[in-house]
Ligand SMILES: Nc1ncnc2c1ncn2[C@@H]1O[C@H](COP(=O)(O)OP(=O)(O)OP(=O)(O)O)[C@@H](O)[C@H]1O
């Protein structure tokens with residue numbers, strides 16, 4: 652069983668999920684001799700400005716499991732608002748995903764974490780020009796890491812308020828994060844409908860008993876729409892609500908609900 656990271660030296664989960672940009676850099680540097688693409692990601696990361704202040708426009712992140720509708724919804728919201736749509740990992744490094752997806756967890760997550768920091772500088776710039784809609788960000792990296800690296804049952808998850816749930820202090824924060832959910836049956840139908848295999852990670856997660864327990868818990872707690880009243884994004888939320896898309900919008904919950912803002 653993996654321990655969390657509340658106290659003492661860094662635990663395995665913290666090693667799997669880098670807490671801040673220096674840890675991401677270190678991890679990529681360590682493997683750059685063996686994986687040249689890690690050096691390339693590092694070069695891009697180093698070129699990003701250290702300070703990433705958000706502009707005056709709202710930044711809304713959409714999260715959710717595969718096939719919950721992120722691509723569809725983010726595209727609609729972008730069109731409706733004249734927003735800028737960004738996704739994680741960002742286009743400038745996504746060509747190397749397949750390489751890192753085959754690597755052990757610490758290297759794989761360093762890649763996605765680096766992607767989040769690179770994306771942050773894109774968000775900072777874009778949010779000075781228009782509202783920004785983001786398809787996946789830090790919650791995906793954290794939730795998938797915690798889910799895949801914690802074995803056994805729910806009790807094995809790090810306790811509430813563990814540092815692993817904390818938004819990294821040096822990563823630009825969005826104004827709002829929405830978690831899209833659909834029923835497991837509808838999600839299975841959609842995955843089948845688009846003729847794609849589940850990703851390797853999705854298949855692993857579904858075989859993982861902890862994930863199933865959390866997922867079932869989530870089913871029992873499904874609510875209609877929980878929207879955070881943040882004035883700057885009400886237009887975006889109103890659009891999503893008006894279209895009556897058959898999905899529920901939730902604040903990030905289950906794994907994600909513990910993440911402190
Ligand atoms: N509101 C909806 N009602 C019915 N079908 C939908 C809805 N939204 C999306 N779909 C369908 O579900 C499938 C998955 O949608 P989409 O690609 O938007 O999900 P996603 O969350 O971006 O998935 P991934 O993370 O795997 O890229 C697509 O075939 C899409 O047409």
Ligand SMILES: Nc1ccn([C@@H]2O[C@H](COP(=O)(O)O)[C@@H](O)[C@H]2O)c(=O)n1
Pocket residue numbers: 717739740763766767787788789791792793795850852853
């Ligand atoms: N910020 C992110 C984004 C993605 N991931 C990983 O990618 C997988 C899902 O990506 P899709 O393109 O299929 O939506 C997901 O399983 C995560 O492993 C991430 O860690 N962090």
